[in-house]
Amino acid sequence: MAHYELTTPVSEAQIRQLRINDTVTLQSALFGIRDATQIHMFDRGRRTRFDLSGHAVIHTAPNVRKVEKSAAHPAGYAPICIGTTTSDRMERFTRPLMTQYGVRIIIGKGGLREDSLAAFEELGGVYLAIVGGTAALETTWIEKIEDVDLDDLNPESLWKFRIRNFGPLLVAMDSHGGSLYSSVKQDTQARRSQVLAGLGVKA
Amino acid sequence: MRVDLKTVEETAKELYIRALKVLPPDIKSGVAQLAAHETVPTARDVLATMVTNIRVAEETNNLLCQDTGVPIYNVVIGSGVEVDGHALKQAIRTGCERATREHPLRSSVVHPLTRKNDHTSCGIEVPVIHIDFTDRPDTLSIEMVPKGSGSENNSFLKMAIPAEGIDAIKTFVIDCVLAAGGKTCPPTIVGVGLGGTSDLCVALAKRAATRALGTRCSDPEGAKLEEQLSAAVNQLGIGPQGLGGDSTAFAVHIELAATHITMNPIAVNMQCHSARRAKATFTPAGVSYGF
Numbered sequence: 001m002a003h004y005e006l007t008t009p010v011s012e013a014q015i016r017q018l019r020i021n022d023t024v025t026l027q028s029a030l031f032g033i034r035d036a037t038q039i040h041m042f043d044r045g046r047r048t049r050f051d052l053s054g055h056a057v058i059h060t061a062p063n064v065r066k067v068e069k070s071a072a073h074p075a076g077y078a079p080i081c082i083g084t085t086t087s088d089r090m091e092r093f094t095r096p097l098m099t100q101y102g103v104r105i106i107i108g109k110g111g112l113r114e115d116s117l118a119a120f121e122e123l124g125g126v127y128l129a130i131v132g133g134t135a136a137l138e139t140t141w142i143e144k145i146e147d148v149d150l151d152d153l154n155p156e157s158l159w160k161f162r163i164r165n166f167g168p169l170l171v172a173m174d175s176h177g178g179s180l181y182s183s184v185k186q187d188t189q190a191r192r193s194q195v196l197a198g199l200g201v202k203a
Numbered sequence: 204m205r206v207d208l209k210t211v212e213e214t215a216k217e218l219y220i221r222a223l224k225v226l227p228p229d230i231k232s233g234v235a236q237l238a239a240h241e242t243v244p245t246a247r248d249v250l251a252t253m254v255t256n257i258r259v260a261e262e263t264n265n266l267l268c269q270d271t272g273v274p275i276y277n278v279v280i281g282s283g284v285e286v287d288g289h290a291l292k293q294a295i296r297t298g299c300e301r302a303t304r305e306h307p308l309r310s311s312v313v314h315p316l317t318r319k320n321d322h323t324s325c326g327i328e329v330p331v332i333h334i335d336f337t338d339r340p341d342t343l344s345i346e347m348v349p350k351g352s353g354s355e356n357n358s359f360l361k362m363a364i365p366a367e368g369i370d371a372i373k374t375f376v377i378d379c380v381l382a383a384g385g386k387t388c389p390p391t392i393v394g395v396g397l398g399g400t401s402d403l404c405v406a407l408a409k410r411a412a413t414r415a416l417g418t419r420c421s422d423p424e425g426a427k428l429e430e431q432l433s434a435a436v437n438q439l440g441i442g443p444q445g446l447g448g449d450s451t452a453f454a455v456h457i458e459l460a461a462t463h464i465t466m467n468p469i470a471v472n473m474q475c476h477s478a479r480r481a482k483a484t485f486t487p488a489g490v491s492y493g494f
Contacts, residue, residue, distance in 0.1 A: 083269030
């Protein structure tokens, strides 16, 4: 269990060194992405002008305030509360994010499934777990909203955040076939019959 | 007692913002209790982060979670209260809209087919407003629950049959908690509705999921089952955020209603660890806020 400080964009080699249960703190840029963003990008043929190659995306739709554009708020938005949503709904977008845009890090909560794990292994990617529902804390790791694209989908726009000391995040799915969610799932399924027997349920 | 509708509007606005920022004391101590008993190191770290977040939200006067949820208002009207019911619902709706625009808050509410967001947290039939009555004199209370989608997306109904008995209830609850895994932002309050019709059963599950920790089902058989299931779900090993551990749920809560001789309905609705709610009580002395 090692801790890594990574500055985005990252290389494949930097991702391949990460193993489940390691922790990571991110610096530099982070892109916010969500259901509608990805439905429009991958089902409706829209493209983003952002270069996501080697970058990290986080499953989010933030609370923001519209403000005058300034150095502090270059996109015309001030962050209010930025947190992380359940990743599972966006499972089928992992692979196209990686093959079409070169994304290497997905940050989310609750985990992704087998196809994402396979994509991480084939293409060199990683899933970093953040603690869901701790958005007040997460917001303190975000310096500003640097840019925004596909903003007609607001709040599910494609957001570019400037981050500082974003983490620690837990490596929950790595590029070597390791997934904490798979092992917890196996373990919990194995306990099911014992728990039901304890409740007096006849098999 | 006559209720001033302008005050209701202000209160509906204030309640939405309060609910999003300040966690009720029973939930705070619930997190602390789980943290004290958790044996898995990763799970302990996760719970510690949740405790930190509660503090940061209070210190920075910020929302606990970015999910502003689907706004739900539960109104209970006491005896001797004079209020125009239709205008009351309108005042709550306006207060909800104003909270969204004036704070501002992320509007998480869209049309189910067009997916259009009016950026008001309101839409057809939303905010959800439930109205009930009590014999308590000269009191009107409004509870506000911003129901987050991570947990709401894991809602289940099974129309079991009498021959499947209580075993069906126990098995269904365990299987729902397993199916939800880490997606509900555990530790959760697992709300279970038993009996009634299908719609009442689901409503009971929601009522159970949003009940304060430490409260018990008013039916003794229901209370007994709550206790058994609360211990059982925490033996599954799902843990906080589904990353493994002892702390899968704060508790299992049950609400029940009579049902048909041929029916055995079971509903499950979960509330995430950020189990937010706020309450305002109107009396002749004025409005007071609590949980």
